[in-house]
Amino acid sequence: MLKLFRRPAQVYPLQLLHSYWSPVFDRFAEAVLIVDQYLNIYKSNITWQHFSQSDMQDLSLSLYPEDVHKLKSLLSSPQLTESCRIRLRDAQQNLRWFELSANYLVSQPETQQYYWCLLLSDHTEKIKQQYRQSAQQRSLNDLIKRLPMMLYRSRNDFDWTMEYLSDGCVDVTGYAPTELLNTPRFGQMIHPDDAPYVWSSVQDALNQKGIFDVIYRILLDGEQVVWVQDLGWGVYSESDMILAVEGVIWRTAEQMPEPIIDSISLKK
Structure with a gap:
């Protein structure tokens, strides 16, 4: 299992993956990435580069540890579209919450490697507000019960x-x-x-x-x-x-x- 999840990036598909990329992605407020199921990064837009402030090629280095396995499992078999919520650390190591939409692109049969386009929308402030409201509601419910x-x-x-x-x-x-x-x-x-x-x-x-x-x-x-x-x-x-x-x-x-x-x- 460890060997499966640590497979290095492949060089062969780079030219093919470029055909899925558009300059329009650099205008998106969301981060856009092309990755494989091992979270190797092949392409990224400006939003992601500003967020990470590095040229790292391994998405797992930014992921919250508990979310690494969840995301790799999500990308382990080709589906049309998948989504989930993940946590990422920015360049200052602040934890932020993202809604992730994963769109399957193509596979490389000889290596059983799958390639995905990820759309990452920052929902940190929205989720913090939900947590605050939930905490306030719990406090109010506790008060009412007493x-x-x-x-x-x-x-x-x-x-x-x-x-x-x-x-x-x-x-x-x-x-x-x-x-x-x-x-x-x-x-x-x-x-x-x-x-x-x-x-x-x-x-x-x-x-x-x-x-x-x-x-x-x-x-x-x-x-x-x-x-x-x-x-x-x-x-x-x-x-x-x-x-x-x-x-x-x-x-x-x-x-x-x-x-x-x-x-x-x-x-x-």
């Missing part, structure tokens, strides 16, 4: 049929999110004496495109009374149809005041 409150999205029906619930659902209701999703169970937990008040208060706020803030009782296991506070708002279509209700619910020691409705219009 909060003793329930973030929700529900249908605007009398049962408050839940379409999304955070893990804080357990702290508020005693149920796991999966036990309440797409069921009428949460609406049935609301104390019968409070259910009309909750419905009318929320509808008044939604009709004004405002924020509702209501306090009411829910019944755990049909018996234990728990007071909760529900702060939420509507989700609207472009034609002002109410698509859903979103908000957050947490347990509170306070008891039911007069309905509180914030009629400040929400931005869509």
Whole structure:
């Protein structure tokens, strides 16, 4: 296997490979290379030369070690087009991410050597941004999981049929999110004496495109009374149809005041 991957560059095909090269490649923002399956470089455009700042003829010297075998394996048999993501070190040894498109050119049957044209597009900043967003999302999800409150999205029906619930659902209701999703169970937990008040208060706020803030009782296991506070708002279509209700619910020691409705219009 080592011998296979270390085969030196062949001289014979150079003239043939020149026929696949175009001066237009030097105008590309992407790096363009003609290589064989052993990553010997036969031709390169100006973008690649600026990136590498050397006349190296071995692409593997710039590749991140873990990606060398991946790319050689990708080029080990002729296909029409292959693609993958690789990491390369620039002349200052900074690691950069590239989207690679490999287009098969021709083979040399007597040596079982395959030749490819590689198009390398630098996606470093895009991938760094994705990593930052992913890290931020993980931090936000971790925070939501630790909060003793329930973030929700529900249908605007009398049962408050839940379409999304955070893990804080357990702290508020005693149920796991999966036990309440797409069921009428949460609406049935609301104390019968409070259910009309909750419905009318929320509808008044939604009709004004405002924020509702209501306090009411829910019944755990049909018996234990728990007071909760529900702060939420509507989700609207472009034609002002109410698509859903979103908000957050947490347990509170306070008891039911007069309905509180914030009629400040929400931005869509």
